[in-house]
Amino acid sequence: SDVANIRTTARRVGDDYVINGQKTWITNGTRADFITLAARTGGEGYGGISLFTFPTDVKGFHVGKKLKKIGNLSSDTAELFFEDCKIPARYLLGEENQGFYHIMTNFQGERLIAAIGAVAGMQQMIEEAIEYGRTREAFGRPIVKFQVWRHRFVEHLTALEAARQLTYRAVDLFNRKEYCVKEISMAKLFAGDLAQRVVYDCQQFYGGYGYVTEYHIGRAFRDVRLLTIGGGTSEIMKEIIAKLVDL
Ligand SMILES: Cc1cc2nc3c(=O)[nH]c(=O)nc-3n(C[C@H](O)[C@H](O)[C@H](O)COP(=O)(O)OP(=O)(O)OC[C@H]3O[C@@H](n4cnc5c(N)ncnc54)[C@H](O)[C@@H]3O)c2cc1C
Incomplete structure (x- = not known):
């Protein structure tokens, strides 16, 4: 609910971003070839969040467990993890911190x-x-x-x-x-x-x-x-x- 308090971070290092954190409740997460991720690139609150779209075959990305739901069984829902996951800065979607x-x-x-x-x-x-x-x-x-x-x-x-x-x-x-x-x-x-x-x-x-x-x-x-x-x-x-x- 509290979208402005996202804790996953994306730190700018040269021409890359390095992502650390995790996401729960991601629909189709176990079989996504690409994801769009919200991560904190700036300070606290809603002004410090950016979006990235990137392929899921990057190093440091992995899917945790497929969650066992009570309904909507025709789509999977997963936990995603990012551990020093490095992506090129050009994968930024839209403007930084917007x-x-x-x-x-x-x-x-x-x-x-x-x-x-x-x-x-x-x-x-x-x-x-x-x-x-x-x-x-x-x-x-x-x-x-x-x-x-x-x-x-x-x-x-x-x-x-x-x-x-x-x-x-x-x-x-x-x-x-x-x-x-x-x-x-x-x-x-x-x-x-x-x-x-x-x-x-x-x-x-x-x-x-x-x-x-x-x-x-x-x-x-x-x-x-x-x-x-x-x-x-x-x-x-x-x-x-x-x-x-x-x-
Ligand atoms: C099957 C499934 C698929 C999903 N797919 C995705 C996805 O693909 N991508 C994605 O980003 N998210 C996805 N979600 C996440 C979904 O959007 C969240 O679960 C939902 O918004 C509720 O957030 P939360 O689980 O963090 O609950 P919480 O924020 O922990 O809320 C718990 C309870 O507290 C209440 N509450 C919270 N804040 C307030 C407030 N200010 N005033 C009154 N009550 C409040 C809530 O209404 C709720 O009843 C999915 C969830 C499910 C179950």
Whole structure:
């Protein structure tokens, strides 16, 4: 969360940088041919961070263990280590000590994708659950016909529409290259949090079949959890929005 306090260092030595430190939680880290790394090249805080893009066959770089995750199993997540890892200075990406700003710019695309993914995922979960509920019967009728569930799905469809409109608005501003950090943070916060409630109810609706791997909902239950954590947590989204509305 605390990006400005990155501790991995890149020290300038002649025409090279020498990197020391480690990174946890790096998606696709075990098989990356190239990485983009944030490291401290200057003083403390956000003004002393730079970005580097370089091949992973350099000396002093190695991948630690592949982390055992509870979901999103189709991509690996790794720990990366840098021990006197020497790279040419030309691998600097953007301007030296401006890396924090580059990261924040990049975060906007990542968070927008998270919001879009949440909206699309919720749509699929709800549609599939309703379809399941049309064929599964209990007490002589399809379970989707119980009023408690019809109302629950209507609530979720309404909230989903709100999430979609908020996300589309953020996408539109982003495409028009307008400043939209607030809208993107709100979209990720709202859609990511909503997805937790939607997946819970959809899984409950499947009964026992919600707890096995036969239907998508079992996987969604594990994968959706990342939405309020990865790319900046919901709490960090609230911190960003609070600053932007001067709270
Ligand atoms: C599967 C997976 C893949 C990932 N891939 C990548 C990747 O490729 N590259 C990459 O750089 N990162 C990646 N991450 C890291 C991810 O972005 C972080 O895990 C996430 O931002 C949370 O940071 P943290 O783990 O350091 O939690 P922490 O910062 O330790 O936070 C722990 C808790 O404290 C809360 N907290 C922290 N600060 C505050 C505050 N100011 N106010 C209130 N609450 C606060 C957080 O919201 C959270 O609930 C990945 C993570 C996962 C799980």
